[in-house]
Amino acid sequence: MPAIHLTVDIVVFHMLEDELHVLLVKRGYDPFKNCWALPGGFVEENEALDDAVIRELKEETSVTDVYCEQLYTFGGLGRDPRHRTVTVAYMALMPSDKQPQLEAGTDAADASWFKVKKLPKLAFDHADIVAYGMERLQNKLEWTTAGFKLLPKRFTLTQLQRVYESVLGRELDKRNFRRKVELLDVLDPLEKFDRSGSSRPARLYEFSEKRFEKLKDKGILFPF
Amino acid sequence: MPAIHLTVDIVVFHMLEDELHVLLVKRGYDPFKNCWALPGGFVEENEALDDAVIRELKEETSVTDVYCEQLYTFGGLGRDPRHRTVTVAYMALMPSDKQPQLEAGTDAADASWFKVKKLPKLAFDHADIVAYGMERLQNKLEWTTAGFKLLPKRFTLTQLQRVYESVLGRELDKRNFRRKVELLDVLDPLEKFDRSGSSRPARLYEFSEKRFEKLKDKGILFPF
């Protein structure tokens, strides 16, 4: 059998202060020592790919139960200067109410969040992987309910709009956005309000899985 | 290093008699001896993933220069009863004017085309892979110019419509389809006609890469 090393790398997206961020770890060892890179690591022999992702996420953020999705497998020669390494890239959507404890893992000296608009130089071909993840997230946003997976359980419509704006990289019209959301009919309005701002309180909403399922039954798959 | 075997499997799509077909090979060895399976094989240590696909395609069909695209990596446990095997699935679009010579490869006793509507039982999880490929092709058809890659250089509008109908699995309105194609403005009409039928000859067209590039410059990315 050819000695091909198999790893997973994860683009973890997270909303901080109305801006989309990505989790990076500072590498403690060569190659690319002290360089920022995506969290990830080797796949074990008796471990499914998806389980490797869950394990790595837990090791580096102590967070479980986040949405994960496979992106693409990068298998060119010369990705890793030392070995032939093929990596299966994933993205994860971490809700903004989860408080990840960024722990220095085995081969990670440090970890922190970076705005997708201002990323440092990355190790390996990880810049390509992040770009691919962004593209996927942008597409998913318009076809699926991925946007809600970046928000806490209760959120305001403006928060939701900020997710869309930050991911798509452009401003959206408030009224058209809200009409579209209302038409979708997957949000439950609450009798609670966000009073954290210094202006008129904003109504809080919850995403309703039940209503979303009804849409699918009607054949209206992803009206977003 | 964990002993994980890495393979590629390819869903080769091809139009035959106005119907979408998939290439399958009959396995000569266990596991799944005499069972139909997707063409594919092990990735070599000094070979990029994409090159492995090209090599396998050439070995089994003697065809080169076809459009290939990575689909998904299947990495669950127990896919292969003997080893831990991770496979990177690809799809290929073979134009209907390429005449593949289906050769009995090293581990393929036989090879032939099957209508996607009437597939036999497949080895491993290859049925899942074909289903995934179909889904991808259907999506690509509406957003990209993938449809043209299944046709010969010169084709009639009806041929093009048959591709769409066969991939999407439903009939389309002739006039609406033709208006949409005209609006796209990526076809060059020729002063040649297809006289193979026993009725009025149909005008032949060529896909124009130049015009397609212009669309992209205008920001109209994929109007299909």
Place this chain on the structure above:
DNA sequence: ACAAAAGTGTTTTTACTACACCCATGT
């Protein structure tokens, strides 16, 4: 009272759907 974000409708434009007949050729 004022600053700051929340909330709310209408019009215009554009894309999508449905639908029926004549045309050019081979046999």
Place this chain on the structure above:
DNA sequence: ACATGGGTGTAGTAAAAACACTTTTGT
């Protein structure tokens, strides 16, 4: 002359885009 697939236009409907003011709270 006739059978066969090629070729063409219009009207109705639904979705998308552009656009400005009033409301409610905290300070």
